[in-house]
Amino acid sequence: MKLVTAYIQPERLNAVKQALFEKDIFRMSVILAQGCGQQKGFHENYRGADIEVNLLKKLRIEVAVNDEFVDTTVDAIIKGARTGKIGDGKIFVTSLEDCIRIRTGEKGHDAIG
């Protein structure tokens, strides 16, 4: 089991969801995030003074999947989130020890799907 964590541009969310749905991946969490990377920030003005904002608004998407679904998930996220510009984001894939469905107590492979 793997946890796929992706940081994307907020406005790509719909496209990413769409791409995941097409691959029958319906389970995900979306979390508001702020972050910075290669994409530089932007200027704000407030009462005549400049403010440099370099923490940008991002979304963090988490999808826990069985091993055979990792590539499908990653490809779908890339399909939805890629614009070719700096700031499109990153995907992390990490191993997942276990997964338990609270309602039934199922574990592992069964709980995740």
Add this chain to the structure above:
Amino acid sequence: MKSFLKWMMPVSLLVTISSTLIAQDVAPAETVAAVAEAVEAVAEAAPAVVEVDAATTALFTANNVWMMVCTALVFLMHLGFATLECGLTRAKNTVNILFKNVAIVAIGLLTYFFCGFNLMYPGDAWMLSGVFGFAADGFGLASVATADVTAGYADAGYTYWTDFIFQGMFAATAATIISGAVAGRVKLGSFLIFCAIYVGFVYPVVGSWVWGAGWLDGKGFHDFAGSTLVHSVGGWGALICAIILGPRKGKFVGNDVRPIPGHSMPLATIGMFLLWLGWFGFNGGSVLSADPSDTSRVLVTTNLAAAAGVLGAMFVSWMIQKKPDLSMALNGALAGLVGITAGADCITPNMSIVVGLIAGVIVVFSVMAIDNLKIDDPVGAISVHLVCGIWGTIAAGLFDYTGSYSVGTQLLGIAAYGITCVIAAGILFGAIKAILGVRVSEEEEIQGLDIGEHGMEAYGGFQIFHNY
């Protein structure tokens, strides 16, 4: 010693204040006696003349005070428009919307000072009889020395200055109506140029046709407080600008309409209540005096129509959408108000409820129809101000109890205003589009106009989830 000072100071302060109050109590008694003597003396000298003058002056003063109160109420409507528009659009465009509303009031008042007032009320100085005129005062207002501030100016209703400032507040509302329909995608600079010309020139010229005693007034067209002259003029502008601009990104995908919900229903509700309050001045002031009978009846019809509009919109949205939609109820109140504005003085209170109820029903279907036409109107300005403005103008002929106005003439007026405003707004906004461009870049639209146009966030420090 210190503690003694501590309680002595308040006591001494109290003594000082109370002695001052007592002194003031004594003074008025003396003054009253003195005034009474003076009045008696004057009355003895020339009784008849003084009595009539005093009554006229008192009436004139009361009328003028009411008109200035109404002016302030109409001014308050700008805050209503600002909050309503903010509430019904996304958080990332809030600074932009607030900025537009602030700038439009300023531009509207100044252009109305510069040429609007004289274009709208040319008096006898018609250049093209009943169609286009410019008052003899020239650019700007009359001088302090020549301005007519006597009871003779407007049948003891108000002074020249009140006339200008009351009508100036009206003028700016016409442009504010357009601001809602173009929210979230229009270039600020281009829009402000459009507003300056539309409010400074188009609005007063077409306004002179009726309120300036022009050709439509001569034909018996009736628009009491501006269902057509203010709301439809703004509404036609809103329709044309929204069509030329195109929809916001993500509003229409394929054949689907994807609603883009506003970010603050409390703000939108505050806006509706402020506008309703402002309408006490908008319609109440359009009596053009504090005439007890007319003013009070107009306030009754205005409020009954607004209330009926809420219920009409509520029931229809409840039936169609299965749940009562607050944004539709807010639009319903405004629809009722716009609907009664043309005939608030010539429709009975009973019939005003019918007018408001129908307006509330119309606005719900109109919002959905305009969505289906793929015209993106974020706040429903076209439905509320144009569609219900047209309905209100027809209703003034249909339900008129005085027997002075006909539906045919009302339709003629609607057509005249529609054609003129569509052409004027189309040429104006089209030209600005060709020269300057009217729409922000796609990136800027996604990021929000607050950062793109102003480099400022409305809710600094908050993280708001945008479901694009």
